[in-house]
Structure formats: C-alpha cells, structure tokens
Amino acid sequence: MEMTETSANELINGFLGSAQIFASAVSQILEQRTWREASGGQLGVTHLKVLKLAGCPLPPTVGEVAAFLRVSNAAASKAVDKLAELRLLERSTDAQDRRSVRLTLTEPGRRVLEAYDSAVRRGLSEVFRSFAPGEIRQAMGFLDRLAVDIVRRAPHEEFCGQCGIYFREECLFRKQLRRRCVYLRQQEDIPRRAAVRGGPAGGAD
Numbered sequence: 001m002e003m004t005e006t007s008a009n010e011l012i013n014g015f016l017g018s019a020q021i022f023a024s025a026v027s028q029i030l031e032q033r034t035w036r037e038a039s040g041g042q043l044g045v046t047h048l049k050v051l052k053l054a055g056c057p058l059p060p061t062v063g064e065v066a067a068f069l070r071v072s073n074a075a076a077s078k079a080v081d082k083l084a085e086l087r088l089l090e091r092s093t094d095a096q097d098r099r100s101v102r103l104t105l106t107e108p109g110r111r112v113l114e115a116y117d118s119a120v121r122r123g124l125s126e127v128f129r130s131f132a133p134g135e136i137r138q139a140m141g142f143l144d145r146l147a148v149d150i151v152r153r154a155p156h157e158e159f160c161g162q163c164g165i166y167f168r169e170e171c172l173f174r175k176q177l178r179r180r181c182v183y184l185r186q187q188e189d190i191p192r193r194a195a196v197r198g199g200p201a202g203g204a205d
Contacts, residue, residue, distance in 0.1 A: 030120055038116035042086065046071075050079050051105065051113055052165035054089045059102040070160065088112060148176050 003011070027045075035048045046069065053060050053068055060068070066076035080103060083089045088109035091101050105113070128136060151159055151173055159179075163171045173179045 034119045054103045059104045
C-alpha cells in the first residue's frame, strides 16, 4: 500500500523525533551522566573520547586526536593538557620517530575508563532484561542499515562514526560503502610505526 505524502511526512517526523529522543537518552544518561560519575565530575565527554582513543592499540598523536574528533589541534591539545595534568594519560616520544609524540593511558586513566565501561554495562544490562536477545540484535541491524543508507545518500560528506572507541572492530561505512572517514584517511596516509607496518613511522602532533 502506497503512502500518501501526508502519511510519509508524519512517518518521517515521527522517526526523527524517536531517533532524537533515543540519541539524547544514550548521550545524556548513559554517556554524560555515567562519565561525570566515573570521573568525579572533573571531565567532559570530549575527555572520555580522548582517553578511549589513547587506549587503542596504536597510541595517537594530538593531530590524530584532532582528526578523530574533528576539532582543531588547539582544542585537542587543550583536552590532552587537562588529562595529562590529572595524570590520566602521558606523552611519550615515538621510539621509531623522535619527532612524533604519542599519547598513552596511565594506570589511573585505565582504571577510570574501566569504571565508566563497567557502569555503562550495568546500566544496559538492566535495560536489556526487558528484551529478548534477538530483539536487541534486530535493533542493532536496523540501526546499522539506517546509518549506512543515510551516509550513502551524502556522497561528498565526510563522516566519522567514531567506531574505534565504541567496541566496533570494523568501520561500518568502510565495510559496506568502501569509504574512509577523515580519521582513517589520515591514519592510512601517514606511514605506520615500524612495529605495525615494518617501515619508518611518522605522525602529526
């Protein structure tokens, strides 16, 4: 049955409203509030993302943090300075490229992240008790399909879903659309460390 224009508009508006409410609940309750509690109210969500990125297998430079978050190097440096001041991460010179300074988690930084991740898992475990595992997986697949279709229809838009800090092993858009976000492009255009690629490494601070 074909929808009328009015019905289609109502469906679109309803979807946008539901999507906004869901995203706000995840952001404000699961992310912002839980992170404030885990960090003692000292840090914002940007700091959380920097710490998660610093916990990845290849420690980032400040320039890579800026590309990942799509902020200026100055803004990224400010967030890094705050985390370093609190001893949650530290700067270290890349052994393969003395010009490159990389950011790594300290043990206190790792403990703060673990406290946050545990709190999020506990909160979602309570929520998920109301749903069957199949329903959750179906919802995940539905959200992924919607995200891919939305990004597919914006061929020239640079978009990063920040997959790497949300427990996704593969970038959804790279896999299905063969796209590289601005962060992945920077990562692939900069030669990797010798330990990763077997050649000379470089990076932007």
